[in-house]
Amino acid sequence: xxxxxxxxxxxxxxxxxxxxxxxxxxxxxxxxxxxxxxxxxxxxxxxxxxxxxxxxxxxxxxxxxxxxxxxxxxxxxxxxxxxxxxxxxxxxxxxxxxxxxxxxxxxxxxxxxxxxxxxxxxxxxxxxxxxxxxxxxxxxxxxxxxxxxxxxxxxxxxxxxxxxxxxxxxxxxxxxxxxxxxxxxxxxxxxxxxxxxxxxxxxxxxxxxxxxxxxxxxxxxxxxxxxxxxxxxxxxxxxxxxxxxxxxxxxxxxxxxxxxxxxxxxxxxxxxxxxxxxxxxxxxxxxxxxxxxxxxxxxxxxxxxxxxxxxxxxxxxxxxxxxxxxxxxxxxxxxxxxxxxxxxxxxxxxxxxxxxxxxxxxxxxxxxxxxxxxxxxxxxxxxxxxxxxxxxxxxxxxxxxxxxxxxxxxxxxxxxxxxxxxxxxxxxxxxxxxxxxxxxxxxxxxxxxxxxxxxxxxxxxxxxxxxxxxxxxxxxxxxxxxxxxxxxxxxxxxxxxxxxxxxxxxxxxxxxxxxxxxxxxxxxxxxxxxxxxxxxxxxxxxxxxxxxxxxxxxxxxxxxxxxxxxxxxxxxxxxxxxxxxxxxxxxxxxxxxxxxxxxxxxxxxxxxxxxxxxxxxxxxxxxxxxxxxxxxxxxxxxxxxxxxxxxxxxxxxxxxxxxxxxxxxxxxxxxxxxxxxxxxxxxxxxxxxxxxxxxxxxxxxxxxxxxxxxxxxxxxxxxxxxxxxxxxxxxxxxxxxxxxxxxxxxxxxxxxxxxxxxxxxxxxxxxxxxxxxxxxxxxxxxxxxxxxxxxxxxxxxxxxxxxxxxxxxxxxxxxxxxxxxxxx
Amino acid sequence: xxxxxxxxxxxxxxxxxxxxxxxxxxxxxxxxxxxxxxxxxxxxxxxxxxxxxxxxxxxxxxxxxxxxxxxxxxxxxxxxxxxxxxxxxxxxxxxxxxxxxxxxxxxxxxxxxxxxxxxxxxxxxxxxxxxxx
Ligand code: SF4
Ligand code: SF4
Ligand code: SF4
Ligand code: SF4
Ligand code: SF4
Ligand code: FES
Numbered sequence: 018x019x020x021x022x023x024x025x026x027x028x029x030x031x032x033x034x035x036x037x038x039x040x041x042x043x044x045x046x047x048x049x050x051x052x053x054x055x056x057x058x059x060x061x062x063x064x065x066x067x068x069x070x071x072x073x074x075x076x077x078x079x080x081x082x083x084x085x086x087x088x089x090x091x092x093x094x095x096x097x098x099x100x101x102x103x104x105x106x107x108x109x110x111x112x113x114x115x116x117x118x119x120x121x122x123x124x125x126x127x128x129x130x131x132x133x134x135x136x137x138x139x140x141x142x143x144x145x146x147x148x149x150x151x152x153x154x155x156x157x158x159x160x161x162x163x164x165x166x167x168x169x170x171x172x173x174x175x176x177x178x179x180x181x182x183x184x185x186x187x188x189x190x191x192x193x194x195x196x197x198x199x200x201x202x203x204x205x206x207x208x209x210x211x212x213x214x215x216x217x218x219x220x221x222x223x224x225x226x227x228x229x230x231x232x233x234x235x236x237x238x239x240x241x242x243x244x245x246x247x248x249x250x251x252x253x254x255x256x257x258x259x260x261x262x263x264x265x266x267x268x269x270x271x272x273x274x275x276x277x278x279x280x281x282x283x284x285x286x287x288x289x290x291x292x293x294x295x296x297x298x299x300x301x302x303x304x305x306x307x308x309x310x311x312x313x314x315x316x317x318x319x320x321x322x323x324x325x326x327x328x329x330x331x332x333x334x335x336x337x338x339x340x341x342x343x344x345x346x347x348x349x350x351x352x353x354x355x356x357x358x359x360x361x362x363x364x365x366x367x368x369x370x371x372x373x374x375x376x377x378x379x380x381x382x383x384x385x386x387x388x389x390x391x392x393x394x395x396x397x398x399x400x401x402x403x404x405x406x407x408x409x410x411x412x413x414x415x416x417x418x419x420x421x422x423x424x425x426x427x428x429x430x431x432x433x434x435x436x437x438x439x440x441x442x443x444x445x446x447x448x449x450x451x452x453x454x455x456x457x458x459x460x461x462x463x464x465x466x467x468x469x470x471x472x473x474x475x476x477x478x479x480x481x482x483x484x485x486x487x488x489x490x491x492x493x494x495x496x497x498x499x500x501x502x503x504x505x506x507x508x509x510x511x512x513x514x515x516x517x518x519x520x521x522x523x524x525x526x527x528x529x530x531x532x533x534x535x536x537x538x539x540x541x542x543x544x545x546x547x548x549x550x551x552x553x554x555x556x557x558x559x560x561x562x563x564x565x566x567x568x569x570x571x572x573x574x575x576x577x578x579x580x581x582x583x584x585x586x587x588x589x590x591x592x593x594x595x596x597x598x599x600x601x602x603x604x605x606x607x608x609x610x611x612x613x614x615x616x617x618x619x620x621x622x623x624x625x626x627x628x629x630x631x632x633x634x635x636x637x638x639x640x641x642x643x644x645x646x647x648x649x650x651x652x653x654x655x656x657x658x659x660x661x662x663x664x665x666x667x668x669x670x671x672x673x674x675x676x677x678x679x680x681x682x683x684x685x686x687x688x689x690x691x692x693x694x695x696x697x698x699x700x701x702x703x704x705x706x707x708x709x710x711x712x713x714x715x716x717x718x719x720x721x722x723x724x725x726x727x728x729x730x731x732x733x734x735x736x737x738x739x740x741x742x743x744x745x746x747x748x749x750x751x752x753x754x755x756x757x758x759x760x761x762x763x764x765x766x767x768x769x770x771x772x773x774x775x776x777x778x779x780x781x782x783x784x785x786x787x788x789x790x791x792x793x794x795x796x797x798x799x800x801x802x803x804x805x806x807x808x809x810x811x812x813x814x815x816x817x818x819x820x821x822x823x824x825x826x827x828x829x830x831x832x833x834x835x836x837x838x839x840x841x
Numbered sequence: 842x843x844x845x846x847x848x849x850x851x852x853x854x855x856x857x858x859x860x861x862x863x864x865x866x867x868x869x870x871x872x873x874x875x876x877x878x879x880x881x882x883x884x885x886x887x888x889x890x891x892x893x894x895x896x897x898x899x900x901x902x903x904x905x906x907x908x909x910x911x912x913x914x915x916x917x918x919x920x921x922x923x924x925x926x927x928x929x930x931x932x933x934x935x936x937x938x939x940x941x942x943x944x945x946x947x948x949x950x951x952x953x954x955x956x957x958x959x960x961x962x963x964x965x966x967x968x969x970x971x972x973x974x
Contacts (some may be wrong), residue, residue, distance in 0.1 A: 117897035117944045118921040152919055226913035226921050229898045 021088040036079035036090055037065055047092050048101065048133070050126055051167035052080035053213055055271050056176055057414075061168050063104050064130065067092045076100055098134070105136045110143050111190075112216075113162045121217030123230035127165060148193055153201035155765040156222055156280055157211060161193045164218040170194060170210035177273060178209050179409040179432065194218070205750055206766050207402065208279040212263035212272060223280060223762060224260040228252070235262050236660035239647050239715075240278040241331060241640035242753035244553040245270075245381065245403045246649025246715070247278050251641060251660040258285045258641055258661060269382055275402030276751050280762020284639065285661070287759055289623055291636035292666045302624075302634060307668065310633050315680035317589045317616045318348045325352035325578040325587040329594030330361075330554070330561040331756065332670055333645025333657070335689035337557075337564045338696055339674040340593060347681035351572030352587065355561045356554065357601045358575025359831075360519045363551050364562045367529020371537070372549075373723030375562050376702070378536070379512050379548025380651035380717065385411045387546035389418040389508035391501070393445060393515035393524070393532065395427025395437070395808075399750040400516040401552045401650070405429065408514075418508065420501050422448060424745055425815060426808040438501060439810050442743045443523055443834040444491040447731040449531035451487035452502040454479040456538050459499075461506035463540030471726030475534060478728040490733075506539045510546030518554030519600050519754075520746040520818040520825075523833030527729035537724045553650045555754055556640070560648030563700055563718070575601070576831075582610035589616040593670060594637070596755045598627045599821045602831030603796065620670055623759055626821055636667050643669045645689045646711060648718065655715035656708055735834040742778060742814040744794070744835045746825055749817035758821060770823030772801040772816045772839070775809035782839055792816075794828040794837045803839075814839070875952030880935045882953035883928055883966070884973040886946065892972060893947035896923040900939035900948060908932035909939060926968040930956055949973075 018029045023040050030039035035058060040047050051062040060081035067079045070089035076097060079090075091097070108127060116122040151159035171183045171194060182204035186195040196202050211219045233252035240247040248268035252260040261279050265272045284290075294310035295302040318324055326344055328337060337355075344353050355361065364375040372378055384390065384407040398405035405428070411417035412432045419435040421427075422445065430437035440448050456462060457476055466472060484495040484502075505511050513532045517524045532549050541547040553559045561567065568574035573581055579597070581587040583606070590611070597607050611617060611630050619631040628634045640647075642663040648654050663669070668676070671692075675685035686692035690708040697706045702718030710716070735743055751757070751767035758764060772792055774784060784790055788803045792814075801816065801823055809815060814837065818825045829835050866873055875881070886893045896913035908931075914924030940948050951973075958964055 117899070118895050122897075150919070158919075226896070226915055229902070231902065232898065 019084050019086050021084055021086070021090065023090045024092055030084055034084050036067060036069075036082050036084055036088070039084050040079065040090075040092060045092060047079045048130055049080055050130065050165065050215055051169060053169055053173070054265065055273075056169065056172045059168055059172060061166060064101055066097055066100050068094055068097060102134050102136055105131055105134055106139050106141065108165050109136065109139060110141050111146050112165075113145050115163075119163065119217035120220050120225060121214075121230075125217060126215035151201060154203065154206070156206045156762060157202060157208065158220045158222050158225065159194075159202060160218050160220070161195070163216045164194055165216055166192055166194070167215055169213040169215065170219055173209045173213050174204070176413060177406050177410055178205070178207055179413065179428070180204050183210060206276045206280065206762070207274065208276065209273060212274075212279075221260060221280070223283070227259045228254045233259065233262065236658075237267070238641060238660055239556065239655045239657050240274070241556050242277045242281065242757065243401050244555060244558050244650035245401045246556060246647060246653055246655055247274055247403050248655070249274065249278055251282065253660050256661045258282050270403050270406065273403055273406055276766065277753050277757050277760065277763055278403070280765075281757050281760030283761040284622065284756065284759035285641045287623070289759065291621060291624060291634065292664055294636060295631075295634040297632045302629070302631070310635060311673075311676055311680060314618050314633055314635070315677055317618070318591070318677065318681060320589050321349045322352060323586065323588040324348050324350045324591065325573060325581065325589070326350075326591040326593065327575060327578065327595045327597065328353065328355045328561070328566060330355045330558040331556055331594055331640070331754070332561075333557065333643065333689065334560045334564050334648060334654075334696055335645045335692045336670040336674065337561055337566045338692060339671055339678070339685065341564065341566055342683075342685070343674045343678050343681070347678050347683045351570055352568070352578055352581070353566065353572060354568045354575040354578060355566055355595070356558060356575065357519050357597070358568060358577070359522060359525060360517055360554055361558060361562050361567055362526045363515075363517045363524055363529035364553065364559070365567055366526035368533065368551065370526070370727050371530045371533035371725060372542075373725065374701075374720055376559065376652050376718070376720045377548065377550045377650065378542045378720060378722055379550040380653075381407055381550070382651075383512055383546050383548060383550070384408060384514070385415055385417070387411065387417055387510045387512040389420065389504060389511040391505055391511065391513045392419065392421045392429055393423070393513065393528070394521075395421055395423045395425060395429045396521070396747045397514050397516045397552060398428045400518060400554065400748045402750060404514070404552060408432070418504065420504060422501070425810060425813060436501070438493055438497050440491040440493050441735070442745045442813055443732055443735050444487075445523060446527050446531045446729050447482060447487050448491055448493065448498060449528070449535065450479055450482040450729065450731055451484045451498050452505065453531070453534050453538060454482045455484050455499050455502035456506045456535065459503060459506070461503065462538050465540055466538050469537055469724050469726055471728075475726040475728055482731070505535065510544065511539070511541045512547055513549045514552065515550075516552040516554070516748075518748060520748055522602070522746075522831050523732070527731070530727040531729040533724070534726055534729070537726060542724070543722060550651060556649070557647040559650050559652055560646070560654075563648055563652075563703070564696070579607055579610035582614035585613065587614060589618070590614045591618045592627060592631070593620045596625045596627045596821075598630070599625075599755050599824045599826070600818060602826050602829055604824055604826040605797065607826070620673055625755070635673055637673060638663050638667050638669045642667070643671065644708070645671070646693060646708070652702065652718040652720060653715045654703065654706055654711060654718055656711035732833070735836065737812055738836055741836045741838050742774070742812055744772075744792070744814045744816060744829070744837045745833070746816055746818050746829055746835075749819065752817065752819040755819055755821065758819060770801055770817060770820040770825060771804045772814050773804045773806050773809055774814050774839070775811050776805055776807060777811045778809075778814070779803065779805040782841065784839065784841055788841055790839045790841055792828055792837050792839050794835050796830045796835075797827045799823065799827045875954065879952050879954070880937045880950040882930070882951050882956060883939070883971055884949045884951045885926065885968065885971045886949060887973055892923060892926075892968065893945055894923045894926060895945055895947070896921050896926075897944060899942040899944060903938045903942040905936060905938065906932045906934050923968060926971060928966045928971065930964040930966055931961065
């Protein structure tokens with residue numbers, strides 16, 4: 018700690034603080050305009066000038082000057098006030114002063130400072146800027162006439178997002194912020210630049226002119242898309258969610274969001290939302306009443322094990338538990354599951370056997386504290402973008418080493434010094450086994466590892482996976498594999514990250530065990546900056562696992578349930594929020610199952626194509642209209658409360674399941690809060706939590722580990738056939754599951770399915786960007802737009818799975834790699 | 842006092858007044874002269890054949906009766922305009938704060954004071970009704 022005097026007050030601050038930090042820590046306010054705590058000090062605006070006695074009273078910027086012992090600082094002498102007024106006068110000189118039509122008014126740093134310093138006249142005169150305003154994209158409006166050149170947008174896009182879309186262009190008075198070659202903005206649209214812009218230069222177009230900042234009520238919530246579990250502030254007016262509001266103090270990510278979190282909220286107030294229960298009468302779905310619908314559903318649920326259920330892991334923990342109670346106790350069936358029954362296998366089977374717990378042994382907070390990150394598949398960025406930001410910051414700011422093992426390149430492999438090993442699709446497990454073998458061969462094994470159960474068996478089983486053999490099969494070099502192994506083993510702290518999800522069939526229990534083996538062999542778990550982080554797909558995927566909402570004790574799993582529907586053993590299927598017709602593999606099979614099942618019940622926000630096949634559709638609530646908890650991928654349990662009051666015609670899933678329990682003669686918990694009490698009492702790691710205690714901040718559910726070595730089954734890499742491409746499925750950056758299709762933001766930037774091809778393949782098949790190509794596999798054939806990118810290796814194609822209009826499961830039957838032929 | 846005296850005094854006053862200018866108006870045939878600064882019905886000023894209002898929301902924000910409803914729209918030139926501008930005259934207290942708050946001098950209060958109506962809904966003055974003619 019350093020002692021110093023600020024404004025005659027004796028204060029202390031940590032050694033690495035700047036004057037601004039030290040003052041803030043001690044409650045002294047220094048005005049800033051270009052500084053942001055998330056970004057590196059920049060010193061562009063000179064609003065934060067202070068006087069330091071030791072520097073002969075010179076005026077220096079507080080945001081860039083480190084403190085030293087005994088510094089005597091004055092923050093508000095008359096000279097300083099005058100200097101700040103001058104800064105403002107100069108900024109206002111060319112500023113258009115169009116506050117009445119600027120959406121930033123009310124939340125604008127320049128406006129607030131002008132008001133604070135009472136700058137109501139200007140000694141200078143000059144012309145206003147006449148830059149052209151960029152209206153070229155549907156999400157971000159760029160009006161450089163209002164820009165104060167603080168550089169925050171440029172820096173956040175570089176330092177945190179690592180995209181680098183914006184930069185300073187030209188010099189002197191002509192300086193402005195623009196894209197390369199003054200082209201229009203075409204980036205990943207995370208909106209980070211909007212969030213930090215102190216003025217109205219960068220604005221969210223979906224929110225343009227919708228409301229004034231001061232008229233919005235701000236509600237804290239948790240993003241309803243992916244497992245990162247970002248905290249979110251919803252801006253609400255007239256019971257409508259109009260925007261997301263940036264709050265730099267929110268969550269581990271300090272208010273950073275991705276395109277889905279920031280721009281994908283429109284589904285909450287969509288006109289397409291269902292408002293009345295629908296019952297199929299004479300073949301068509303007709304509006305009905307809750308009484309009639311629930312009575313009908315309750316009657317059909319009296320079928321014991323002929324009833325099965327699929328739930329989306331977007332439901333709250335409380336809802337999943339009531340649903341489970343309904344099924345187990347009132348209906349009497351063990352046939353329920355989520356996420357197609359396999360997307361959680363890495364946790365429920367892999368980690369369960371390797372770590373003795375179905376949760377990750379590392380948290381997102383460990384990423385920046387590690388020394389080396391091993392990321393399986395570059396897709397981790399696309400599936401969990403804000404986790405990707407953490408990786409960016411770890412690599413760029415903390416010097417953390419990054420190794421990527423992937424079947425294609427991606428944004429992560431562009432990070433400085435990133436080592437990307439691009440292997441043939443489907444051979445992850447073999448490569449991981451080869452790494453494990455190298456670690457054993459090179460004697461890099463941790464001293465405690467040999468005593469972990471299963472060591473001998475693993476060592477024996479790995480004999481077939483020498484780096485040379487695997488390298489030859491997987492399209493890598495033995496030296497690369499060995500280097501990765503020694504890097505990982507010799508790093509003091511190392512962490513492994515991998516995504517799972519419905520489109521990542523290869524990321525199964527075996528992959529989980531294979532990565533767990535590496536961590537256990539080298540003792541890199543259970544410590545800060547170490548461990549294995551499984552990025553579960555949806556906002557409450559980890560919660561669904563923790564609540565035990567998956568097939569256990571002989572119950573049928575997701576895919577078996579569909580088979581049982583087809584063969585008639587399951588007669589009633591209750592689908593809560595899932596959209597298997599688009600998101601489960603093998604569309605024709607799913608379709609057959611849904612057609613065959615006698616009675617299909619769906620609870621949904623929208624009339625999805627699955628809901629359209631149902632016999633009863635019950636309209637339910639989104640995350641912004643209900644109370645409950647979500648558990649993020651790293652087991653942060655977070656509380657959500659209604660940001661808007663629900664349409665009186667709707668029920669939450671909690672109410673639907675509770676009502677049904679009562680109708681079937683059972684007793685249900687009165688409120689989610691009471692039920693969470695039960696969850697806390699019975700779920701390992703949740704002990705002591707309550708809605709009350711989670712209200713201000715989420716809490717990590719503790720993970721206790723019992724490691725064991727498990728021999729993972731490596732699948733053979735798919736043999737390439739002449740004239741065919743290996744198609745791998747996955748997530749697109751702009752989407753999460755199928756729900757983001759109802760968010761306007763994501764659909765603006767990524768409206769339809771596509772197939773991504775390498776340049777070489779594109780020229781072989783004479784395919785150009787945006788061509789409509791016919792993609793055929795053994796399952797079927799469909800048309801997709803082509804995207805030609807340099808990141809794909811030759812012979813490999815990628816397609817995202819989110820789109821109902823172009824469902825990839827037409828040609829994908831759930832194999833990690835599908836051989837397809839493409840033709841124009 | 843002679844009981845007739847007060848009557849005569851009274852008649853004198855009455856008689857005097859018969860020749861003075863009357864203070865009352867024969868409304869509605871006679872119209873009052875409304876003062877320049879009188880705060881009557883609002884008017885939305887027009888310039889270049891468009892309402893001057895830029896939908897800045899300052900008047901609804903300042904209005905103590907919360908009787909102004911503005912909704913902004915984006916026109917073809919990406920400019921902001923009031924797609925909805927409504928004042929509920931039943932709630933308005935004619936304080937004139939809205940006029941004072943307007944940063945673009947788009948709003949005024951006219952001398953119009955005859956605001957009686959038959960139906961509640963007729964007191965909701967929409968943009969069309971408020972635009973100065
Ligand atoms: S939206 Fe994100 S990627 Fe695009 S310029 Fe802004 S910060 Fe960069
Ligand atoms: S656009 Fe905004 S954030 Fe970027 S430099 Fe200008 S004022 Fe700063
Ligand atoms: S989608 Fe995921 S990464 Fe994006 S804001 Fe939501 S929780 Fe965060
Ligand atoms: S005159 Fe006063 S009460 Fe009436 S609309 Fe204006 S601000 Fe509101
Ligand atoms: S204050 Fe003036 S410009 Fe703003 S909304 Fe009211 S009338 Fe329109
Ligand atoms: S805030 Fe310190 S120079 Fe801008």
